[in-house]
Amino acid sequence: MNGQPLGIFDSGVGGTSIWKEIHKLLPHENTIYLADSKNAPYGEKSEEEILQLCIKNTDFLLGKGCKLIVVACNTATTNAIDQLRKLYKVPFIGIEPAIKPAALLSRSKIVGILATKGTLNSKLFHSTADNHAHGIRIIEQEGTGLVPLIEEGKIDTEETRQLLIKYLKPMRDAGIDHLVLGCTHYPYLIPLLKELLPEHITIIDSGEAVARQTKFVLEKNGTLNGTKEIGRYIFYTNTEASTLSRFLVDSADKIEVSHLEF
């Protein structure tokens, strides 16, 4: 059982930012990553469409014998994880925008959140915001267009820069001191965001917390891989393998990336 892989999926390449955190913390775990890039962006789809895609991704990963599923996508988590937990016995780890730490740390009591439309419109996002952001003003910003640009590898381009300048302006004008990245694609924009934001604005993302939670659940369930061997890391994508590979350069030795009709 314990040598079975962890299954990780995202609407595309963004979840590799989560895979990297998991790999750092749990290098002995075998992993299978599924990038559903053909259907990205999930953030523009309905809740039902997102759920159906999540079911398809989960079935695929369970078919490969995964012992736990990491939903490495805020949009998928906030729209579908409750249903997934009802439908399957396997443990699910999700990712949600880190509103709680941002709210606790904020001095200006104004926090910005950049996320997809699907995440910002979800019930789960609103209940988390209601529970953890008392006395905090949240400036929500949809990052429309950013996921397709990142999928295309257009990370440090003028087009991406202009879009970010536009999206950051209302948050900066409102006086945020924390910017929460509510999409697993966005950590790839951190170098550009740091260039565009004044130093007093702290960027927060949840990748490390997801890795810690994954470890915690594996330990609790007694399903950690006890081997001393480094894991085997398999990546599947339903678009060009090179699109995904460029996000994994220098990540680890044993990475295998393949295209799959899915």
Ligand code: DGL
């Ligand atoms: N990485 C996904 C997320 O965290 C991107 C969603 C999308 O495909 O729109 O929300």
